[in-house]
Amino acid sequence: MEGTTAVGSTPLALGYLKTSEQRRKTMSTISKDSLKTSLLQLECHFTWTLLKKHVSLEALEETILDHIKFLSEYEIRDYNLLSYVNHLKNSNEEALRNLKKAEEAIQKRHPDEIARRSLVTWGNYAWIYYHMQRYEEAQNYISKVENSCKKLSSTTHGKIQLPEIYAEQGWTLLRFGRNYFERAKNCFENALKIEPNNSDFSTGYATAMYRLKGNAWWCGGEVKPCLEALQRAVELNPKDTTVMALLALELQRLNRADEGERYIEEGLQKTPDFPVFLRHAANFYRKKGKVNKAVEILKKALELTPNSVTLHHQLGLCYRSKLMQLKKTRYPPQEEMENLIQLAVFHFKTVIDKKPVFFSAYSDLAGTYAIGKKYEKAEEIYQKVLHRHDLACDEKQEIYFNYGHFQQFHMKSESKAIKYYIECLKLETDSYSRRRSSGAVETLLKQKIESGLGDSNDIGTLGLVHKLNGKKLEAIECYKEALDLDPNNEEYLNALTQLQLSIRS
Structure with a gap:
């Protein structure tokens, strides 16, 4: 009717609706905040501080899928991790589908321990529903975890110390790369304290120790022995x-290669079609100098898992090794040389395309171009990686050393070589590349000075090298x-003046 106002549109009613909406939003915010507090108490991939900047999600996803294909007994933790990778790729619906597969595997493999074995899976469910703004479902899974934890122990709020959860976290950390190896080792140590004879926990611990050893050798940290842990796991x-x-x-590293080869031969008998083992076996033979055998094994592994970044990298290293051997001959056949260059380049490019954070592959690719005298392409690759801002300190040192080596031996520019060796030394972290840079630049400068061609700049630069290496008296x-x-x-x-003052103080 004209002149009347609908009930819902009176000023009083509008004020009521506005107050009601504010109250609803306030209650929603409180609910969301309390939900987040509960979520942070869960033990799952979302609370293990796994940063996607440390991995290539595509490569990691392919690795997990290959693992599921060849090692189905670990499918529960693989599907859990895959769901987290899906989330990082903004595919929450796919994440839910993989969590469903994890649940099905739990029911099949642990029908008598469903609640205990589902804690990580349910935690991931809760987080994914939270990110999808499906808060009621998120709360349901939080409640499932909390109720199960109360039954399993006196612990509340989803925190529970179960060895299989420590182990799942440890294996996940290993998948995220070298920044996580120390934490992974600690996880497996905690699991072994509860179940010291568990073969899976022992294998995880030995693997973490082996990776840490390799990391320490390259980065200059303390090299801890891992032989005993590996023997125990086997x-x-x-x-x-x-x-x-x-x-x-x-x-093999301990100069007991014959003993090591017996294990490789035994493994080839036991699992002739398991790509992960084949990769390690090929690495063993390449290091032993049996490069053709390594290539044969890697080709077989690549047929089984054609998207494996690591296999492509290993094949690239093999072809580059054959290339360098051929180059040492008196009259190297150019056609064969070019073929090996193309093969190595193909595999190194594949690595970089699939996993852009695989930084050593950039140097491998540039080095291969340099061997083939394709200096412009080598320079392009070096510049590409030199301008990245996501390299770790020792990775940057490796690039600086390799670029310095390229300038010294391929471009015949001692001044540029010295510049980049020194850039490496300015990064104080001890590493294999830093030690090599130090030796290379000292040799260059001393040869120049001792030959009588050196000037004050060369002597002053040598002083800087000594200073960066902590050799104060030599620098003075x-x-x-x-x-x-x-x-x-x-x-x-x-x-x-600064050096003299530092010595006096």
């Missing part, structure tokens, strides 16, 4: 050829000598 699980291969590689002598030749050089004078 003893507890003689069917696991992956850890058997790691033991063989460690024995160099700066004094440089100042004798160039008395008004403020850079040398300041460096000398």
